Each structure stands twice: as C-alpha cells, then as structure tokens.
Amino acid sequence: MAIFSKKIFKDLAQTKEADLSTCYIPTFREGDNEKARITFKNQVNAIKKELEKLNKGEKFIKKYLEPMHQLLDDPIYWRHLSDGLAVFRSKENFRTYSVPIHFEPFHYFGNEFYMVPLIPYFNGNGRFYLLAISQKKTRLYEGSKDDIGRIKINDKIPERLEDTVGYDFEEKSLQFRTERTGANEVQFHGHGAGKDDKNDELLKFLKDIDKGLTDIIGKSGKPLVIASVDEVFAKYKQVSKYKNIHPENISGNPDEIDILSMQEKSWDMLKDMFQDLRKDSMEKFERNKDNGIVSASVDKIVTAGMAGNIDTLFVAKNQHIWGTFDEEQQAVEKDEHNTPDNECLINKTVKATFMQGGNVFLQEAGSMPDSSSPLNALFRF
Numbered sequence: 001m002a003i004f005s006k007k008i009f010k011d012l013a014q015t016k017e018a019d020l021s022t023c024y025i026p027t028f029r030e031g032d033n034e035k036a037r038i039t040f041k042n043q044v045n046a047i048k049k050e051l052e053k054l055n056k057g058e059k060f061i062k063k064y065l066e067p068m069h070q071l072l073d074d075p076i077y078w079r080h081l082s083d084g085l086a087v088f089r090s091k092e093n094f095r096t097y098s099v100p101i102h103f104e105p106f107h108y109f110g111n112e113f114y115m116v117p118l119i120p121y122f123n124g125n126g127r128f129y130l131l132a133i134s135q136k137k138t139r140l141y142e143g144s145k146d147d148i149g150r151i152k153i154n155d156k157i158p159e160r161l162e163d164t165v166g167y168d169f170e171e172k173s174l175q176f177r178t179e180r181t182g183a184n185e186v187q188f189h190g191h192g193a194g195k196d197d198k199n200d201e202l203l204k205f206l207k208d209i210d211k212g213l214t215d216i217i218g219k220s221g222k223p224l225v226i227a228s229v230d231e232v233f234a235k236y237k238q239v240s241k242y243k244n245i246h247p248e249n250i251s252g253n254p255d256e257i258d259i260l261s262m263q264e265k266s267w268d269m270l271k272d273m274f275q276d277l278r279k280d281s282m283e284k285f286e287r288n289k290d291n292g293i294v295s296a297s298v299d300k301i302v303t304a305g306m307a308g309n310i311d312t313l314f315v316a317k318n319q320h321i322w323g324t325f326d327e328e329q330q331a332v333e334k335d336e337h338n339t340p341d342n343e344c345l346i347n348k349t350v351k352a353t354f355m356q357g358g359n360v361f362l363q364e365a366g367s368m369p370d371s372s373s374p375l376n377a378l379f380r381f
Contacts, residue, residue, distance in 0.1 A: 013351040022114040023087040024103040033078040043107040067094035126274040132227040132254035148263040157212030225266040227254040285369040296373035305349035308356040312378040316365040319374035
C-alpha cells in the first residue's frame with residue numbers, strides 16, 4: 001500500500017475522464033474491519049447501479065468492479081489498515097490508500113475523483129512525521145495530536161548502522177554507543193577505527209536514512225520531528241534534504257522512550273504552529289470583511305479558485321454544490337442535483353486552490369467564518 005503524498009493527490013486531482021469512482025471508508029487499526037468491508041461492499045453495489053444506468057454492459061461492469069471485489073475478498077488486507085481507506089477506480093487503474101484520517105462513509109461516481117475528505121491530511125489538522133534514529137533501529141512514524149502509526153520503510157531506510165557500513169562495524173567498535181559526561185559531552189567507547197572514520201560512517205548512515213526518507217515522503221511537506229541523541233540530530237540536519245525539519249529534537253535514545261511519549265512530545269513542539277495558521281486565517285477573514293479581499297459568494301470563490309487567486313479557503317464539511325464552470329466565459333452555473341454532465345463545484349475549487357499553493361481548511365458548518373455559505377475565501381489580491 002503506497003504512502004499518500006501531495007504528488008499523488010495532484011495526480012488524482014488532475015484526472016479527468018469518464019467513469020471515475022471514489023470511495024471513502026472509515027476503518028480501524030485493529031480487528032478484521034468487517035463493518036468497513038460491509039460499508040465498502042455497499043458502495044461497490046451503488047457504483048454498479050450507476051454503471052448499469054449508463055448502459056455500460058455486463059462485460060465492462062464485471063471488469064471495472066473486479067479489483068473492488070478482489071479487495072473485499074482479501075481478509076489480510078483489511079487487518080492492516082489505519083483510520084480511513086480511500087479507494088480510486090478508473091477504467092485502467094485501481095488505487096487504495098490507508099490514511100490516518102477518520103472519514104465519513106462516502107462514494108462518488110463521475111468524471112473526476114472526489115478529493116475533499118483528504119485535505120486534512122495536508123492542511124490544518126496537525127499531522128507530522130517522526131523519525132527515530134538509534135544504534136539499533138531506525139523507525140518512521142506519522143502522527144497527529146490524537147494518533148500515531150508506524151510507516152513501513154522496507155529496504156528504503158537502513159535500520160541499523162551495520163546496514164550502511166557493513167558488518168566489520170563491530171570490529172571498528174562504532175556501535176553508536178555513547179555516554180554523557182558531566183560536561184554534557186558525548187564519548188564514543190571502543191577502539192579500532194579513528195575518529196574521522198567513525199564520523200564518516202555516521203554521516204554515511206544518516207545520508208542513507210535521508211535518501212530513503214525522501215524516497216518515501218518527498219523532500220518537503222509535513223513537519224518532521226527527529227528523536228535521537230543531540231549529536232546525531234545536529235549531523236542529520238547538516239546532511240538532510242528535507243525542507244521542514246523541526247529545529248528542536250526529542251533528545252535521548254529513542255529506544256528508551258515509548259512511542260506515545262514521543263507522540264506527546266512531538267505535539268507539544270508543533271501545536272502552536274498548527275493552531276496558529278487556522279486561527280490567524282480566521283481572524284484575518286473577520287478583519288477584512290468590508291474591504292473586498294474576502295468572500296462567501298460561491299460564484300466569486302469558484303472563479304477565483306480556477307484563476308489561482310485564493311490564499312485561504314474554508315470549506316464546510318459534507319457539503320456539495322452541483323454545477324459547471326465555463327472557463328471561457330468565467331461563469332458558474334449551479335444545478336440542484338448531480339448529473340452526468342456536472343460536478344461538485346466545492347471539490348473543483350478545493351482541488352484548484354490546493355494545487356496552486358493555497359491553504360484549505362475543512363470546518364464544521366457552524367464554525368465557518370461566514371456560516372451563510374459552504375465556501376469562504378481569503379483572496380490573494
């Protein structure tokens with residue numbers, strides 16, 4: 001199962017063709033997820049009815065639904081999930097992503113993928129990465145205020161120093177074993193290789209970790225907290241290409257700190273940053289209600305979103321506005337119901353804003369800056 005990323009979001013968001021299905025299923029980290037499988041089964045049956053309405057034919061429908069049925073019949077898959085499952089089906093591709101987001105059950109069939117429920121993965125819900133580096137193992141986690149889960153690193157990130165420098169490592173006596181002196185200095189114990197060799201090996205180990213890390217999560221994105229002894233943290237910052245490393249580490253040997261404590265420490269470091277962005281944006285909306293740089297007009301917001309003129313977009317959860325946008329005329333046409341010829345204008349605006357670097361926050365309807373509309377925006381001009 002692939003790690004969800006901004007690149008994958010953009011790839012899905014830019015897909016525009018007939019017969020695209022999107023499913024969101026709430027799941028659990030433990031158990032057989034039988035309830036989730038039933039939810040997905042019901043969604044698959046609903047998609048089948050949509051295909052039948054379009055007279056797609058038995059052969060097409062059978063092939064289209066085949067990977068969905070295979071997923072339903074795979075009990076092992078359903079035992080290894082996070083908090084939510086997102087499923088995307090086109091005529092040629094089938095993708096699933098297990099993510100730490102609590103979804104409401106929802107499915108969508110149309111000419112584009114429905115991406116709105118995935119926005120909290122990136123903006124405003126306090127998600128971060130945690131990289132724990134110790135003498136015995138390297139671990140990568142993704143967490144938030146309320147949860148944390150381990151990311152499989154497979155062979156991409158070396159788990160031990162020996163994986164980088166080889167098994168003559170013990171002969172050189174560089175086992176990452178350190179001891180603090182009264183002056184808070186770090187001493188390496190052992191003999192064999194010189195100090196320069198030890199430093200080179202440590203740097204190579206950290207560079208290999210960073211290469212694997214960026215292969216998995218990219219070079220920028222959610223904040224990355226490092227749990228390690230201070231010297232290793234300082235050296236990792238020197239070699240890392242990741243753009244959002246938190247300047248403070250969880251100091252000490254992470255093997256001696258339980259994961260829930262590391263989650264709590266990480267959140268304490270990051271919470272002000274996460275909370276301030278949403279709070280500041282809402283306060284800015286209130287301050288500028290009368291000067292034209294904010295709006296609750298759906299037509300204005302959709303048009304601004306298509307032009308890349310939205311700095312911050314607030315979206316009411318579980319809302320839909322059906323219609324079309326004429327790019328040539330820069331005009332919005334709203335409909336009462338979803339049809340094969342229209343789309344969700346909220347989804348369209350969310351995708352455009354996010355892909356052009358704007359902030360997007362999902363809100364409860366009653367918590368919107370202007371609750372008279374399911375879309376509120378701060379413009380860039």
